[in-house]
Amino acid sequence: MTKAVLSSPSSRAEAEHTSIDERIAHKDERVHVLTGAVCNNNCVFCMEEDRDARYVTNSQTDDALVRFILEQKKGAEEICFTSGEPTTNPRLPHWVRWAKEAGIRRVSVMTNGRSLSYEKYARMLISAGMNRFYVSIHGHTQKLHDGLTRTPESFDQTVAGLDVITKYKRYGVELHTSTVITKRNLPHMGEIYRFLRAHGVDQVVFNVMQANGRANTYFEHIFPTYTEIAETARVFLEEQTKTEPRVMAFLVDIPLCTTTKLPDFNRGYVESYVHYEPAANAEKLVPAEALLGRREALADQSETRELVAIRRADLDDSERQKRAECAQCKHEKSCEGVWGNYLKRYGWDEFVPVA
Numbered sequence: 001m002t003k004a005v006l007s008s009p010s011s012r013a014e015a016e017h018t019s020i021d022e023r024i025a026h027k028d029e030r031v032h033v034l035t036g037a038v039c040n041n042n043c044v045f046c047m048e049e050d051r052d053a054r055y056v057t058n059s060q061t062d063d064a065l066v067r068f069i070l071e072q073k074k075g076a077e078e079i080c081f082t083s084g085e086p087t088t089n090p091r092l093p094h095w096v097r098w099a100k101e102a103g104i105r106r107v108s109v110m111t112n113g114r115s116l117s118y119e120k121y122a123r124m125l126i127s128a129g130m131n132r133f134y135v136s137i138h139g140h141t142q143k144l145h146d147g148l149t150r151t152p153e154s155f156d157q158t159v160a161g162l163d164v165i166t167k168y169k170r171y172g173v174e175l176h177t178s179t180v181i182t183k184r185n186l187p188h189m190g191e192i193y194r195f196l197r198a199h200g201v202d203q204v205v206f207n208v209m210q211a212n213g214r215a216n217t218y219f220e221h222i223f224p225t226y227t228e229i230a231e232t233a234r235v236f237l238e239e240q241t242k243t244e245p246r247v248m249a250f251l252v253d254i255p256l257c258t259t260t261k262l263p264d265f266n267r268g269y270v271e272s273y274v275h276y277e278p279a280a281n282a283e284k285l286v287p288a289e290a291l292l293g294r295r296e297a298l299a300d301q302s303e304t305r306e307l308v309a310i311r312r313a314d315l316d317d318s319e320r321q322k323r324a325e326c327a328q329c330k331h332e333k334s335c336e337g338v339w340g341n342y343l344k345r346y347g348w349d350e351f352v353p354v355a
Contacts, residue, residue, distance in 0.1 A: 020256065020267045024334040028077040029311075032275035033069055034058045035092060036084020041112050042150040043138075045180050045222055047213040048084070058083055060278055060305075066095045068298045068307075069276060070102040078106040080134075080273070087115035093128045100129025108132035110178070114154060116161030122168070132174040133165050139185050140195035148182060159199065166200030176203045181229055182222040190236040193249050205268060206233070208254040211341035212319060219345060226258040226342075227350045234261045255338055256331040257354050270336065272312060279306040329353035 018026075037058040039048075073079070079099045086092055086109050099107045109125070113135035116122045137158050139145035145155035165175045177196050179185065185192065189206065196204050209215040209223055233251050240247045251259060252268035259267055276296075298305045313336070320337030329335065331354055338351065 020264050020269065021331060021334045024269045027269065027272050030078045030080050030271055030273040031069065031073045031076045032083070032273045033061060033066060033079060033081050033095065034083040034275055034277075035061055035081045035086040035089045035095070038088050039085040039112070040088060040114060040151070041085070041154055043180075043214070044148055044150060044218055045182060045209050045213075045215045047210055047215065057277060061089075063091065063094075065276065065298060065305075065307075066091075066098060068296075070098060070104075072296065072309075073274075074102065076104055078108060078132075079104045080108045080110060082110040085112055085115075087111050087121070093124050096125055096128040096130050104129075106132055108134060110134045110136070111161075112136050112149070112154065112158060113161035113165075114157035116164050117157045119164045119167075122161070122164045126168050126171070126173055131172060132176065134176050134178055135162060135165075135201075136178045136180070137162070137196065138179050138182070140188060140192045144185055144188065148180075148184060162196070162199045162201065169200060169202075175201050176205060177201050178205050178207050180207045180209055181224065182209065183224050184222065186224050186229060186232050189232055190240060193236070193240065193247075197248070202248065204249045206249065206251050208252065210253065211339035216341045219341065223342070223345075225346055225350060226254050229254060230258045230262065233259070233266070237262060237266055255351060256335055257329055257351050260354055269334070270312070270316075274309050274311045276307045277310055279308050323348060325353050326351075328355075330355065 034057060039046075070079070081092060081095065092109070096107055096109075107129045109130060109132075111133065113133070116125075116133070116135070135158065137145060137155075138148045139155070142155040145158070146152055149155075162175065162177070165173060169175060179192055179196075181189075193204050208226070208229060211219065211223065215223060229251070233249075237247055237249065240249070247266060250266055250268035251262065253270050256267065296307050296309070298307055316336060319340055321340050321343060322332075322335070322337040326332055326335065326337070338348075
């Protein structure tokens with residue numbers, strides 16, 4: 001299960017005429033389909049540290065479940081195939097076509113982009129209906145990216161994948177990237193941004209790590225403070241604005257009280273999404289009271305499976321914290337709090353309510 005945080009303004013006009021709080025208040029819910037039982041990268045910060053559990057959960061996704069989701073979520077703004085590495089699932093092109101046939105306006109995938117370097121495969125996804133790609137890339141050099149993915153040659157394949165998708169942008173395909181911020185790549189934020197834009201990326205999203213999975217295991221080695229991240233982003237944006245009036249970079253999943261010096265345009269937010277899991281799994285992940293009324297029965301030829309719709313907030317609420325002073329902050333309604341595992345290391349000192 002993945003909790004991706006790839007939300008940035010859907011259009012330039014949206015960001016120019018609304019505040020970050022307004023954008024968060026009116027964000028659409030995305031539907032996630034958990035497809036990847038395996039991943040061909042081995043990222044040091046991966047949220048899905050328990051890969052055996054992911055295999056069990058994601059292997060539940062079959063043709064019947066995908067058709068069930070599409071039926072339940074008719075009219076959804078976006079269907080996103082995610083978790084593990086979706087392109088390792090041979091059924092992905094078929095499911096993309098079904099989503100398009102169901103009338104879903106945006107069909108997307110969260111991927112490390114390596115399979116996209118095979119142009120025939122990328123074209124197959126686009127022909128089936130894929131019209132937005134979220135590609136994870138964590139550096140502007142092979143040494144930096146491959147060191148974080150712990151996968152030799154992953155950088156070259158991912159960059160080649162970006163270049164392939166860029167060729168098809170003239171057909172309405174959108175290309176976004178996700179760069180997870182660590183102590184290693186934070187000093188290179190500007191270089192990473194300029195590298196990705198030169199390869200045709202429409203929006204460069206810098207994701208602050210969520211303090212769980214391997215990000216918690218290796219926290220002291222890879223997790224910079226929010227204050228360090230925000231200040232580096234401020235300097236980068238200030239410098240980049242000198243040559244690019246509207247910088248298409250967005251900093252995501254960082255408490256808004258730490259980013260007050262950043263332009264509102266460049267402040268992203270954690271996406272809202274829903275996905276389905278077997279009821280037995282859901283009960284282990286989310287308090288029972290949060291699951292009331294969420295159960296659905298999926299009947300197929302072999303069995304009847306009981307599923308539960310899980311929203312991102314259900315998973316995060318128990319992991320994030322606020323303190324009494326947060327009630328005084330102008331962002332209180334928009335803010336989801338601070339990761340408990342982060343507070344164990346760094347405490348509350350850097351979080352000052354915004355008047």
